Amino acid sequence: MNTRKTWLALLALAIIGGYAYYSSRQPEPSKNHAVFQLKPDQIERIELKGPAHDVVIERGKPGLWRIVKPVEADADNSSVDALASALASLQTTETVDTNPQDLGNFGLADPSVTVYITTKSGRTLPGVMVGKNTPVGANTYVKLTDAPAVMLTDAGFSAEATKSLDDLRSKTLIGFTADQINRVVLTRSDGPALELARKGQNWSIVKPQEYPADPAAVNQLLDTIAAARVNQFVDDHPEDLTRFGLATPSLKLQVFGGKDNAEESLLFGFEQSKAYANAVYVRRGGSDQPVCTVAEYVVKELGKGYDDLRDKSVLRFDSKDVARISIAGGPVQIVIDSVGKDKWTVTGAGHTVPAETPVVQSLLDQLQQLKGSSIVEDPMTDAARFGMAEPTLTITLYDASGKTIGVIHASQVQETATPQNPSAKPIARTKGYATSSADQAVYEIPTAMIRDLETTATHLHNDAEPPSPSPAAASPAGSPAPSNAPAPPSAQ
Numbered sequence: 001m002n003t004r005k006t007w008l009a010l011l012a013l014a015i016i017g018g019y020a021y022y023s024s025r026q027p028e029p030s031k032n033h034a035v036f037q038l039k040p041d042q043i044e045r046i047e048l049k050g051p052a053h054d055v056v057i058e059r060g061k062p063g064l065w066r067i068v069k070p071v072e073a074d075a076d077n078s079s080v081d082a083l084a085s086a087l088a089s090l091q092t093t094e095t096v097d098t099n100p101q102d103l104g105n106f107g108l109a110d111p112s113v114t115v116y117i118t119t120k121s122g123r124t125l126p127g128v129m130v131g132k133n134t135p136v137g138a139n140t141y142v143k144l145t146d147a148p149a150v151m152l153t154d155a156g157f158s159a160e161a162t163k164s165l166d167d168l169r170s171k172t173l174i175g176f177t178a179d180q181i182n183r184v185v186l187t188r189s190d191g192p193a194l195e196l197a198r199k200g201q202n203w204s205i206v207k208p209q210e211y212p213a214d215p216a217a218v219n220q221l222l223d224t225i226a227a228a229r230v231n232q233f234v235d236d237h238p239e240d241l242t243r244f245g246l247a248t249p250s251l252k253l254q255v256f257g258g259k260d261n262a263e264e265s266l267l268f269g270f271e272q273s274k275a276y277a278n279a280v281y282v283r284r285g286g287s288d289q290p291v292c293t294v295a296e297y298v299v300k301e302l303g304k305g306y307d308d309l310r311d312k313s314v315l316r317f318d319s320k321d322v323a324r325i326s327i328a329g330g331p332v333q334i335v336i337d338s339v340g341k342d343k344w345t346v347t348g349a350g351h352t353v354p355a356e357t358p359v360v361q362s363l364l365d366q367l368q369q370l371k372g373s374s375i376v377e378d379p380m381t382d383a384a385r386f387g388m389a390e391p392t393l394t395i396t397l398y399d400a401s402g403k404t405i406g407v408i409h410a411s412q413v414q415e416t417a418t419p420q421n422p423s424a425k426p427i428a429r430t431k432g433y434a435t436s437s438a439d440q441a442v443y444e445i446p447t448a449m450i451r452d453l454e455t456t457a458t459h460l461h462n463d464a465e466p467p468s469p470s471p472a473a474a475s476p477a478g479s480p481a482p483s484n485a486p487a488p489p490s491a492q
Contacts, residue, residue: 045118074170086160092151106141107132171230178222245269312372329393348464372443379440387411
């Protein structure tokens, strides 16, 4: 009897040992399982269905997605591409229950969203039901519509699959990049239209009157237009535009660009009444467009006027055309003449000497870069107010024929500002102003620019001063050197 028990025990140990040996020789099963054997570009259609979802997205033109339900709208390509990539690469990390009795435990009885894919070949794949996240770990319960098993996947998939309609639709307001825009028209309800047009590499103001545009100001305007984005979609099917201020817009933006010089437009209405919104109602041109909001700063940038956008260069000229420069102001009275390529002379007090070429070039650069921070008055009505009755500097440029290219007047003016607080002392400050023969405007300029011009002019003036005779050369040997002291007054 004991022998029989011993043999049975040995047989059991052999079976267990054999199974253990067999198991140890098997490869470890992979926990990660690809749900779909797909590449993102094989996906043609994505449908999101759920309590808060009923969205259908389809591929349109190459590389572009379009929302076809619940509204017809351009999709945000990067957002939909991310969703398509998440679907194509979807993997389950573990099977939690092969045949669950209660899907509610996993948030799958009424899933937040079920995602359906249609491939380019026209095949519709089983839907992916997305449940709740696990209590511990960054995982989400999922289930396929054609199988009972509940599985786990990375919670990042849930973030992509549960995107809302607003997350997936394009928030671009103008479809041109800044360098694709050729013309801009801003029409205000309370004033004349302002029109700018690209001419080669430069921009000009066309209306209300022609004038070169300020490159920096125009570039900022174009960047604002191209970067403008929807803050919030308010009403996809507005029946009353009056409540948004869009029946009679306060501002209309028209942009022309691209190869065909196509037009896109925006209408701007009231500020959004919601507290702390800092947004304005906007609508793209077209009767079927939704009402949205855009950041308030966009409207402020578009609200810039003619003087804000015009070129504020005090005098525009080509330094290659300059053959003579006359400078007058204070003790400085000099004339600088071109005497050959990169060669100049400076004349002061009847004395002519070679001028330092780098200093003259610096002077021309300073004059070309003399630009107003703002236009104070146009036309100027009171020369004395801006120091133009007796300018600090008057600089005249001539060409090789002796014709005047232009005249610049620059002045520093002491002004006293009255504080709002009656008990405070008045504040004295120095302001810089400049005018030119090119127009009648008064430009406010940094005082540092005027000081730099004075420094350069003084440097050239000092070079032109005749050298003082040395005492040894001026006096006979043994004679005292003449005194530099002023002569005493004559006797009466």
